[in-house]
Amino acid sequence: MLPLARLIDRALGPVNxxxxxxxxxxxxxxxxxxxxxxxxxxxxxxxxxxxxxxNFLTNIFLALGLCLIWGYAGIxxxxxxxxxxxxxxxxxxxxxxxxxxxxxxxxxxxxGLGFPVLVAAxxxxxxxxxxxxxVYVAILMLVVTLLIETFLNQTAGQGWSIGLAHLGGNNGLxxxxxxxxxxxxxxLGFSADAMMIFGGKTRAFYYLIVGLGVVSYLGLRAxxxxxxxxxLVAIREDPDRTETLGxxxxxxxxxVFCLSxxxxxxxxxxxxxxxxxxxxxxxxxxxxxxxxxxxxxxxxKSLTATxxxxxxxxxxxxxxxxxxxxxxxxLGFILLGGMMLLPEGVITGIGERIGRLFxxxxxxxxTRGGRHGG
Amino acid sequence: xxxxxxxxxxxxxxxxTLALLLLAAIGLIxxxxxxxxxxxxxxxxxxxxxYITSFSxxxxxxxxxxxxxxxxxAGLVGIVIELLIIRRFYxxxxxxxxxxxxxxxxxxxxxxxxxxxxxxxxxxxFGSFGVGDLSFSYYRIFIFAMGLALVAAVWALFAFxxxxxxxxxxxxxxxxxxxxxxxxxxxxxxxxxxxTGLAGVAxxxxxxxxxxxxxxxxxxxxxxxxxxxVGGGAEIVSGLLASALxxxxxxxxxxNQVNILLGHVAMLVFALVVIRMMPSGISDWVERRRSQGRRx
Amino acid sequence: MVLALDALSSGYGGVxxxxxxxxxxxxxxxxxxxxxxxxxxxxxxxxxxxxxxxxSGRIRYKDRDVTDRGARDMARLGMGYVPQGRGIFSRLxxxxxxxxxxxxxxxxxxxxxxxxxxxxxxxxxRVRQRAGTLSGGEQQMLAIGRVLxxxxxxxxxxxxxxxxxxxxxxxxxxxxxxxxxxxxxxxxLVEQNxxxxxxxxxxxxxxxxxxxxxxxxxxxxxxxxxxxxxxxI
Numbered sequence: 001m002l003p004l005a006r007l008i009d010r011a012l013g014p015v016n017x018x019x020x021x022x023x024x025x026x027x028x029x030x031x032x033x034x035x036x037x038x039x040x041x042x043x044x045x046x047x048x049x050x051x052x053x054x055n056f057l058t059n060i061f062l063a064l065g066l067c068l069i070w071g072y073a074g075i076x077x078x079x080x081x082x083x084x085x086x087x088x089x090x091x092x093x094x095x096x097x098x099x100x101x102x103x104x105x106x107x108x109x110x111x112g113l114g115f116p117v118l119v120a121a122x123x124x125x126x127x128x129x130x131x132x133x134x135v136y137v138a139i140l141m142l143v144v145t146l147l148i149e150t151f152l153n154q155t156a157g158q159g160w161s162i163g164l165a166h167l168g169g170n171n172g173l174x175x176x177x178x179x180x181x182x183x184x185x186x187x188l189g190f191s192a193d194a195m196m197i198f199g200g201k202t203r204a205f206y207y208l209i210v211g212l213g214v215v216s217y218l219g220l221r222a223x224x225x226x227x228x229x230x231x232l233v234a235i236r237e238d239p240d241r242t243e244t245l246g247x248x249x250x251x252x253x254x255x256v257f258c259l260s261x262x263x264x265x266x267x268x269x270x271x272x273x274x275x276x277x278x279x280x281x282x283x284x285x286x287x288x289x290x291x292x293x294x295x296x297x298x299x300x301k302s303l304t305a306t307x308x309x310x311x312x313x314x315x316x317x318x319x320x321x322x323x324x325x326x327x328x329x330x331l332g333f334i335l336l337g338g339m340m341l342l343p344e345g346v347i348t349g350i351g352e353r354i355g356r357l358f359x360x361x362x363x364x365x366x367t368r369g370g371r372h373g374g
Numbered sequence: 375x376x377x378x379x380x381x382x383x384x385x386x387x388x389x390x391t392l393a394l395l396l397l398a399a400i401g402l403i404x405x406x407x408x409x410x411x412x413x414x415x416x417x418x419x420x421x422x423x424x425y426i427t428s429f430s431x432x433x434x435x436x437x438x439x440x441x442x443x444x445x446x447x448a449g450l451v452g453i454v455i456e457l458l459i460i461r462r463f464y465x466x467x468x469x470x471x472x473x474x475x476x477x478x479x480x481x482x483x484x485x486x487x488x489x490x491x492x493x494x495x496x497x498x499x500f501g502s503f504g505v506g507d508l509s510f511s512y513y514r515i516f517i518f519a520m521g522l523a524l525v526a527a528v529w530a531l532f533a534f535x536x537x538x539x540x541x542x543x544x545x546x547x548x549x550x551x552x553x554x555x556x557x558x559x560x561x562x563x564x565x566x567x568x569x570t571g572l573a574g575v576a577x578x579x580x581x582x583x584x585x586x587x588x589x590x591x592x593x594x595x596x597x598x599x600x601x602x603x604v605g606g607g608a609e610i611v612s613g614l615l616a617s618a619l620x621x622x623x624x625x626x627x628x629x630n631q632v633n634i635l636l637g638h639v640a641m642l643v644f645a646l647v648v649i650r651m652m653p654s655g656i657s658d659w660v661e662r663r664r665s666q667g668r669r670x
Numbered sequence: 671m672v673l674a675l676d677a678l679s680s681g682y683g684g685v686x687x688x689x690x691x692x693x694x695x696x697x698x699x700x701x702x703x704x705x706x707x708x709x710x711x712x713x714x715x716x717x718x719x720x721x722x723x724x725x726s727g728r729i730r731y732k733d734r735d736v737t738d739r740g741a742r743d744m745a746r747l748g749m750g751y752v753p754q755g756r757g758i759f760s761r762l763x764x765x766x767x768x769x770x771x772x773x774x775x776x777x778x779x780x781x782x783x784x785x786x787x788x789x790x791x792x793x794x795x796r797v798r799q800r801a802g803t804l805s806g807g808e809q810q811m812l813a814i815g816r817v818l819x820x821x822x823x824x825x826x827x828x829x830x831x832x833x834x835x836x837x838x839x840x841x842x843x844x845x846x847x848x849x850x851x852x853x854x855x856x857x858x859l860v861e862q863n864x865x866x867x868x869x870x871x872x873x874x875x876x877x878x879x880x881x882x883x884x885x886x887x888x889x890x891x892x893x894x895x896x897x898x899x900x901x902x903i
Contacts, residue, residue, distance in 0.1 A: 076468045078475070126646050130653040135412055135467050136603050140646075143596045147642055151635060285592065289475060296472055328483035335476030339469055340462060543759050543770050550757040553719055554816075555745030555773025665760065665802055 015218050017225025019072070019233060020303055024358060038210050042203050051201050051274075056314045057209045058270040059291075063310035064220055064303060065263030066291045071300035072224055073256045074236030076134060079141030080264050080291050082148055083116040085282040087265025088272040089152075090115035092173040092183030095272075096165040099184040104195060106188065112269040113262060120261030124254040131250070142288065149283035174277025186273040200274035209270060213307075216263065220303050232256060286328070290317075293331055297338035299345020309347050379506030386510050388626040389518040395618040396521035397580060398594035399601035401573030403614050404528065407607035408545050408565040410467055411460060414474040416573050416598060417591025418481040419448045423574030424581035424590055425485070431496045440496075441578035448574020453567035460566060461559075485588035492587045499582065517579050524572060529611040531568075541565060596638070600645045606655015613657030620656075621645065671733070672697050672824055672856040673718070678727035680717040686725065687713040689880040697823075698854040700846070702867035704891065705877035705900070711860045712754055714877070715828045718858070719751045720744040732823070748775035750817030754828040756809045758816070760802025764793055767801050767812055774820030786815040789845045807838035814842055818849065825857045831866040843869040868892055876900045 016023040042050055062084055069075040091112025095105050123144065127137050156169025165173060165183075174182045185205070186198040198205040223229055234242040235249050243249045272278050281287060291310075298309020313331070320327035342349055402416045413419070423444035430440035459477065463470035500512035532538035544551045544561045552558045577591060584590070605617030624644045629637030652659035673695040681687040687710045695701055705711055716722040718729060720741035729737045731747060745751070750771070758767050765783075772781060787794035790811040796804060801812060810830055817825060825846075831839045847870055849855040861867045867874060868888045876884040878900070890896055 070468075074468075076471065078471075126650055130650045132649060132653050135410070135471060136649065136653075138468065138471055139412060139599045140603065140649075143599050143642060146596045147638060150638070154635065289479060292472060292475065325483065325487055329480055329487060332476050332479030332483060336459070336473055336480065339473040339476060340459065343469065539762070539766055539769060542762060542766075546759045546761050547757065549721065549741075550753065550759070551770070553721060553741040553745060553751045553753070553757070554770050555742055556770075557742060661761075664800075 015221040015225060017221075017229075019224045019229050020221050024355075026358065035210075035214060039207075042206055047201055050203070050206060052318075054200060054206050054209060055271075055274055056311055057206075057213060058267050058274060059294075059310055059314055060209075060213050060267070060307055061216060061263040061270075062267040062291050063294050063306050064216055065260030066295045067300055067303055067306040068220060068224070068263075069256050069260045070295060071302065071306070072229065072236065073232045073253060074134065074239075075253060075257060076138040076292075077141040077257075077260070078138045078292065079143075079145035079288055080260065081282055081287040082141065082145035083120060083261040083264035084268035084271070084287070085145075085148065085278070085280070086116040086119055087112045087268030088183075088278040088282065089173065089268075090265075091269045092272050092278055093162050093165040095184045096173070096182070097163040099187065104187045105184055108184075109186065109188070109269060112272075113265050116261045116265040116268070117258050120258045121254065124257040128250045128253040128257070142285075145283045145288055146285070149280045152280035152283065168279075170280055172277060172279030172281075173272075174275075174279075182276045183272050183278065185276060186269070198273050200276070205270075205274065212266065212270075216266075217303060217307060224303065228252075289335075290314075290331075293335045293338075297334055297342075297346055299348030299351070301344065302348050302351065305345055305347035305351060309345070376506060379508055382505045383508055383510075384626065384630060386514070387630060388622060390514050391622040391626045391629070392618055393514065393518040393521045394580070394594070395597055395601050395622055396525060396614065397517070397576035398598040399605070399614060399618065400521075400524055400528065401569040401571070401576060402598050403602045403605060403607065403610055404572060405566055405569035406602055407610040407613070408541065408569075409460075409464065409562055410607065411463070411470045411566075412467075412474070412599075412602070413566075413569065414471060415455075415478040415481060416570075417589075417593075417595045418478050418485075419452065419570040419573035420577030420580070420591035420594060421482065421485065421586075421588065422448045422451060423577030424586045425489070425493060426574070427578035427581050428493055428496050428586055432494055437496070437499065437582070441575060444578030444581075445571045445575035448577070449567045449571025452570025453563055455570070456563045456566035461562075464562075482588045482592065489588070492585060495585050496582050511583075513582060517583070520579055521576075524575065525611060525614065528568075528572070532610065537561075537564065597641070600641055602655075604645050604648050604655055606652070606658040608655070608661040609657040612660070613655060616656045620648075671695070672699075672731070673858065674730040675718070676728040676730070678714075678717065678724055678729060680713060680722055680724045682713075682722075687880050688717060690727070691877075691880075691882055692727075693875060693882065695824075695856055695858060697856055698850065699873065700850055700857040700859065700871045702871035702874040702888065702891075703858065703860045703877055704862065704864065704867060704874055707862065709877045710880040711877055712828055713880075715751075715753075715826055715858075715860050718744075719749070719753075719826055745774050746776055748820075748823040749826060750774050750820070750822035750824065751826045752813045752817055752828065752830060754832065756806075756813040758801045758804075758809050758812050760800065762801055763798050764801055764804070764812060765797045768793075768816050768819055771816040771819035774817060774822045776820075778820065781819055783819070786819060790815055790841070807834045810834050810842065811838065814845065818845075821853070823856060825855060825859075827857065828860045829862060830859070831861060831863045836865070839863075839866055840869075842866070846870050864892055864897065 041053070045053065062080060066077070066080050069077060091105070091108045094111040095108035098107055099105060127140065152167060153170045155167035156171070160167040160169070167173065185200065187195055188198070196204055198208050224232070231242065231247055231252060235252060239249050268278070268282070294310040294313050295306050297313065299305030317327050317331060320330055338346065398420070401419060402413060405411055405413050426447040427440045427444040430443045431437055435443065455477065459473060460470060463473055498511065498513050500516060502509045502511045532542055540551065540556045541561050544556060544558050548558050581590070601614070601617045601621060604621060605613035607613065621641050621644060625637040625641045628640035648656070671694060675691050675693050678691045679686055679689055691714060703711055703714070713722065717724050720736070720739055720743060724737055728735060731744070731749065736744065736747070741751070759770065762770070768783065768786060792808055793811055793815060796808065801809065804812065814830065830842060843866055846857060850857060857870070859867060859871060868891070871888050874886045874888060874891050875882050876886065884900060886896065
């Protein structure tokens with residue numbers, strides 16, 4: 001093995017492994033290239049395009065969370081967007097109440113991340129410790145999110161306020177509700193004069209998302225390739241056998257479930273920071289089926305595929321939405337077709353083919369002998 | 375409000391709630407009990423039933439026949455779906471869930487695209503009667519009776535017919551049923567069609583009480599799911615009844631005392647409590663108890 | 671010739687269990703297949719029954735090549751299969767279980783349940799009871815009664831006497847022998863317990879490590895030397 005290749009291999013150790021597609025030097029080169037493009041992109045995009053692109057990217061965390069629990073741990077949840085919504089609403093409510101008093105949104109951020117995780121912990125405790133069947137977990141989450149949607153839709157009256165934040169019924173939190181206060185964008189910093197406001201149109205917001213995205217992606221890669229990741233896959237394949245090997249399956253399931261809720265809530269907070277509004281729609285069927293479509297069609301067992309798939313499909317939905325309501329039908333066909341024809345996912349399928357091509361050409365073989373296997 | 379009126383209104387609400395739960399869930403639980411598949415497009419099957427009922431009604435067909443047509447239509451669609459799609463997912467329950475969800479999206483949004491946001495609603499027959507200063511609809515009592523009748527019909531079908539016998543054997547041990555000459559694939563197709571047909575009839579019956587649109591069935595989905603989860607798939611009829619009776623009671627009492635939304639919340643909380651103790655539903659828990667108590 | 675196996679091999683997930691088995695059963699013959707635990711007897715039975723696909727070789731049933739046919743076809747062609755563990759439907763009643771045997775050999779104009787109850791009076795006593803509440807022996811009688819309802823030509827039995835008390839084994843043996851004599855019922859009987867084999871079979875083959883290693887008469891089989899050699903009893 002070449003010394004340089006060995007160095008790269010060592011450095012990439014934690015994030016490289018058999019449980020995630022792409023680990024050869026060419027892959028990482030492409031990865032660096034993509035990051036570079038993302039970094040310089042704002043210079044080439046108009047304000048509107050940047051605003052739009054930032055919106056696309058807020059979905060990454062939701063997608064990654066679902067990929068983690070479904071693709072790696074075998075837990076399908078049809079209500080992941082509920083955590084997005086709870087995060088957004090919690091952040092928004094606390095933010096509205098405290099932005100003037102504190103001048104920043106640190107507490108709001110904490111609330112936005114913490115509240116959904118608490119809810120996830122409670123639901124997860126009930127479901128996983130009862131050893132609920134996978135099918136039941138999936139539909140129960142859908143029931144929960146739809147119920148939250150119904151609840152929030154009828155909070156239109158004046159009485160439905162938490163402090164200064166008016167819940168706004170089906171108009172939600174924000175400028176549409178006719179009451180002055182809208183949830184603030186993330187306003188973070190360490191001293192009163194050095195506050196950064198991450199508004200939707202700003203480059204700061206864009207770089208925040210890109211930064212968080214890269215960190216999350218690499219962090220999750222490290223997680224799934226670690227011993228914990230292997231245990232998760234074992235749980236996915238055969239939970240009973242994994243338990244007899246001494247692992248506390250239920251605690252691990254609860255743990256990843258809460259982590260996925262955390263990621264979804266991050267999407268929610270960024271979404272509110274981006275647009276300064278949130279409506280009960282995010283708890284509805286459409287918003288919950290979207291991440292399922294991204295992950296199922298792109299390839300649920302691969303973080304990389306999920307990210308790429310999510311961005312592409314969101315872009316596609318936007319293009320289709322211009323044609324009218326046909327977007328939903330098309331997405332439905334894509335989902336059904338994907339499940340029937342390419343159950344492992346489109347991008348995973350393509351990635352595997354490329355990987356085999358590289359194998360045949362001998363590229364990347366230097367770092368793929370021995371420890372990781374061929 | 376005097377006591378009599380209160381009791382009558384409470385019973386009426388309970389009957390109405392039961393009607394809704396039984397009708398919304400019966401198609402779903404037949405399919406789930408047989409194959410473990412959750413048909414996420416159950417609401418759309420109800421929608422198909424409602425649409426066919428409405429179109430038939432306005433084409434001059436008498437209402438009862440229109441509802442039956444709704445059921446037949448949904449049943450046929452179900453058989454086609456089973457042959458083309460569901461078949462590929464036996465043994466992969468989560469995948470079938472996702473696939474049928476995709477189907478649900480296609481059908482509801484497709485209906486919206488092709489037929490618009492609303493179609494003509496069918497008037498509620500039979501009129502109303504009064505007790506005290508409250509008025510009640512005869513039709514709602516009728517659909518409660520219909521709900522019970524459908525459950526009884528399903529029970530009779532499974533208990534007395536040859537199809538029912540083969541179906542119950544297949545539910546318990548498909549491999550052994552096959553080794554005895556049963557066409558298991560056909561049983562699955564017919565059961566799926568039966569389930570969607572029942573949903574279609576339910577959709578048709580309930581259509582006479584509300585407006586009809588492409589997302590008509592989706593309003594029943596959460597309650598149908600809760601009913602199936604609490605009932606479990608081990609014994610279709612008894613599971614459905616036990617589930618609907620208990621959930622209906624919880625919902626009616628809370629709905630009566632507070633409001634309908636909290637009624638739904640109470641149902642969910644009750645369901646969560648039940649599944650914490652009986653994770654595979656009531657019927658499965660009962661089944662386990664029975665099989666532990668025997669063995670000579 | 672009712673059943674002919676020609677160099678039959680099968681297994682699970684690429685692991686060969688049954689290796690190159692050839693045998694022939696004439697009409698009206700009762701053949702015992704014996705061997706220790708784990709030699710592949712049940713795998714052989716499942717392959718013949720159509721529940722497991724053969725990896726190589728052929729199966730002929732009544733002059734028809736049925737190698738690629740599934741269990742349902744085999745039942746319809748008149749093969750009655752009683753698996754290890756009886757395979758009764760515990761949630762169905764006794765009479766319902768019996769009725770499940772009606773497809774074997776194709777649907778017929780009428781079925782004689784009284785005869786089944788004559789052979790197994792205990793079943794008549796419990797006719798509406800859930801089959802899961804029956805004792806092991808009663809369940810075995812039910813399983814056998816079930817496959818006889820359709821008047822099959824061929825019975826495939828996997829360890830029918832396992833865990834059953836001797837007097838019931840006796841009853842079952844009597845029914846099998848009587849059917850064999852009166853209707854020329856062909857029977858392939860897989861057993862670890864030699865009593866039933868001795869009472870019913872005319873010929874035995876011994877299986878070891880997935881292959882047939884010897885052919886004996888029942889008298890030879892129960893000789894202590896032979897039993898020890900082939901069955902490590």
